[in-house]
Amino acid sequence: xxxxxxxxxxxxxxxxxxxTIILGIPFAWKVANMKKGKGLIDGIATMPMVLPxxxxxxxxxxxxxxxxxxxxxxxxxxxxxxFTWIAAVLASVVVSFPLMYRTARGAxxxxxxxxxxxxxxxxxxxxxxxxxxxxxxxxxxxxxxxxLTFARALGxxxxxxxxxxxxxxRTQTISVAIYSAVQGGQREQSYAWVxxxxxxxxxxxxxxxxxxxxxxxxxxxxx
Amino acid sequence: MGLHVDIKKxxxxxxxxxxxxxxxxxxxxxxxxxxxKSMTLKCIAGIETPDEGRIVLDxxxxxxxxxxxxxxxxxxxxxxxxxxxxxxxxxxxxxxxxIGLKASKQEKRTLVEEKIKSFYLEGLEKKKPSQLSGGQxxxxxxxxxxxxxxxxxxxxxxxxxxxxxxxxxxxxEILDIIETYKKPTLFVSHNRDxxxxxxxxxxxxxxxxxxxxxxxxxxxxxxxxxIGAVLTGCKNFTRIKKVNExxxxxxxxxxxxxxxxxxxxxxQYVGIRAHHIQVIDSNEESDNTMLCTxxxxxxxxxxxxxxxxxxxxxxxNGVDKQHNYGEIRLEMPKNEWEKVKGNxxxxxxIPEALLLLE
Numbered sequence: 091x092x093x094x095x096x097x098x099x100x101x102x103x104x105x106x107x108x109x110t111i112i113l114g115i116p117f118a119w120k121v122a123n124m125k126k127g128k129g130l131i132d133g134i135a136t137m138p139m140v141l142p143x144x145x146x147x148x149x150x151x152x153x154x155x156x157x158x159x160x161x162x163x164x165x166x167x168x169x170x171x172x173f174t175w176i177a178a179v180l181a182s183v184v185v186s187f188p189l190m191y192r193t194a195r196g197a198x199x200x201x202x203x204x205x206x207x208x209x210x211x212x213x214x215x216x217x218x219x220x221x222x223x224x225x226x227x228x229x230x231x232x233x234x235x236x237x238l239t240f241a242r243a244l245g246x247x248x249x250x251x252x253x254x255x256x257x258x259x260r261t262q263t264i265s266v267a268i269y270s271a272v273q274g275g276q277r278e279q280s281y282a283w284v285x286x287x288x289x290x291x292x293x294x295x296x297x298x299x300x301x302x303x304x305x306x307x308x309x310x311x312x313x
Numbered sequence: 314m315g316l317h318v319d320i321k322k323x324x325x326x327x328x329x330x331x332x333x334x335x336x337x338x339x340x341x342x343x344x345x346x347x348x349x350k351s352m353t354l355k356c357i358a359g360i361e362t363p364d365e366g367r368i369v370l371d372x373x374x375x376x377x378x379x380x381x382x383x384x385x386x387x388x389x390x391x392x393x394x395x396x397x398x399x400x401x402x403x404x405x406x407x408x409x410x411x412i413g414l415k416a417s418k419q420e421k422r423t424l425v426e427e428k429i430k431s432f433y434l435e436g437l438e439k440k441k442p443s444q445l446s447g448g449q450x451x452x453x454x455x456x457x458x459x460x461x462x463x464x465x466x467x468x469x470x471x472x473x474x475x476x477x478x479x480x481x482x483x484x485x486e487i488l489d490i491i492e493t494y495k496k497p498t499l500f501v502s503h504n505r506d507x508x509x510x511x512x513x514x515x516x517x518x519x520x521x522x523x524x525x526x527x528x529x530x531x532x533x534x535x536x537x538x539x540i541g542a543v544l545t546g547c548k549n550f551t552r553i554k555k556v557n558e559x560x561x562x563x564x565x566x567x568x569x570x571x572x573x574x575x576x577x578x579x580x581q582y583v584g585i586r587a588h589h590i591q592v593i594d595s596n597e598e599s600d601n602t603m604l605c606t607x608x609x610x611x612x613x614x615x616x617x618x619x620x621x622x623x624x625x626x627x628x629x630n631g632v633d634k635q636h637n638y639g640e641i642r643l644e645m646p647k648n649e650w651e652k653v654k655g656n657x658x659x660x661x662x663i664p665e666a667l668l669l670l671e
Contacts, residue, residue: 202397202399204395204396204397204399205399205401207355207358207360207386207393207395207399208393208395208399208400208401209401209412210358210359210360210385210386210387211358211359211360211386211387211389211391211392211393211461211463212412212413212457212458212461213387213390213413213415213461214387214412214413215387222401222403222404222412223401223403226403227401227402227403
């Protein structure tokens with residue numbers, strides 16, 4: 091059996107997760123501290139979670155496709171994003187972003203505001219407070235968010251097939267490979283990939299529960 | 314030198330309007346919960362922004378709405394002890410104390426060691442806040458605050474999370490600290506006893522308005538307003554009508570009261586503290602006395618609390634009727650109550666004990 095979908099899936103999911111962490115956590119912190127317009131920003135940021143992935147893919151094509159301004163700009167440097175693994179990464183980032191953002195924001199908003207005020211009156215800069223107080227005290231929730239993000243990125247199908255296609259050995263991830271296998275009547279191969287995905291997803295949920303239980307244990311007795 | 318505050322802020326239920334000046338002493342603000350006490354402290358610390366006004370600490374303008382000055386909390390150099398202490402749960406005791414220090418590593422270590430010693434935290438350096446008792450947590454919080462070398466200390470209901478025994482102990486420690494570090498201290502509480510023991514100057518806040526700041530003897534012995542009397546623990550009040558300069562009619566008690574002080578036209582209430590009411594053994598009618606029936610007797614730790622109601626006999630259609638009115642609460646040492654107890658008592662409100670209130 092060709093294991094290239096497994097490798098591509100992991101490459102795409104890991105890169106997407108890292109990008110989502112880098113984008114999602116600061117964004118969540120900003121939104122958590124917003125006083126006005128929170129609902130609007132939150133609505134926009136959460137959209138990809140509720141939209142059909144094909145629509146996300148459609149918008150992505152509009153944005154990075156060969157005929158889009160950005161696509162044309164990249165063409166000058168002989169770069170095409172569509173139908174590459176990078177397009178698959180972008181699709182996964184957009185789709186999994188709301189999961190990271192919402193988990194992190196929930197955790198940030200649950201932090202006792204007095205901790206932040208105390209940090210400020212002690213002369214700590216807001217960035218130091220975020221790094222040394224907020225992040226360490228929300229780590230468990232954030233890790234749970236990372237696991238969710240990874241699981242979502244790994245399972246991404248709709249947007250991926252629209253922007254990255256189904257090129258074996260290049261952009262064919264496990265979820266896309268299952269689709270191809272079923273279409274081509276290769277039952278054994280589809281069973282194998284389904285088992286792999288289910289194992290990974292189940293493992294993710296277990297580890298997520300473990301993180302959130304650890305959080306409860308940690309906060310016990312803290313005033 | 315000192316703190317000057319004159320601010321206004323519109324809040325959900327009322328508008329906060331606070332102005333006072335303090336020097337190097339301890340000022341307490343007494344107020345019920347939701348009266349705007351904590352909001353005042355937060356405005357001074359820079360956590361909340363007043364709508365308008367001015368806050369000056371020593372020679373630094375912290376906030377001035379006209380000059381558009383509004384320093385960040387980080388620039389204000391104010392020590393704030395939060396009600397729940399707000400210790401960083403992810404840091405050890407040492408790390409909590411060190412976090413506010415701006416110094417080299419070596420200096421930090423000596424400073425932290427010094428604070429650990431002076432706040433009796435030896436042996437707890439590596440512990441997390443969740444592993445400490447309430448009293449220890451408070452000590453760490455104070456040590457952390459003092460270590461950052463603030464110009465003024467603000468204590469927000471510091472004892473509310475402690476049980477009564479620990480409360481007393483921590484109160485003594487805080488008094489020691491105030492004495493040792495000689496920092497101007499702003500103390501906020503709803504507990505009149507704490508406020509009385511801790512500070513020399515007391516202000517009363519109600520519905521966002523800081524009504525007056527005065528020496529503690531004044532406010533407890535001679536509160537000027539109704540709310541001041543309530544907050545300092547007075548239990549008995551009556552609405553009054555002025556009869557002449559030294560005489561008022563008490564609506565709720567249905568008697569005339571002779572006063573010691575002349576009654577000004579602003580006076581609307583008369584109050585008397587539960588332990589200032591005398592029970593007399595005489596049947597004659599005279600001023601400042603009132604016949605009452607006993608409604609309830611509450612056995613307190615060292616005293617007896619008696620709830621009574623005024624009693625008046627009247628005749629209607631040839632039938633004797635009894636009216637009850639105006640509940641009054643009195644409190645006296647147990648043995649004294651034993652001497653005078655009965656189903657009916659005669660109360661005397663001595664003129665010296667009457668509080669004339671606006």
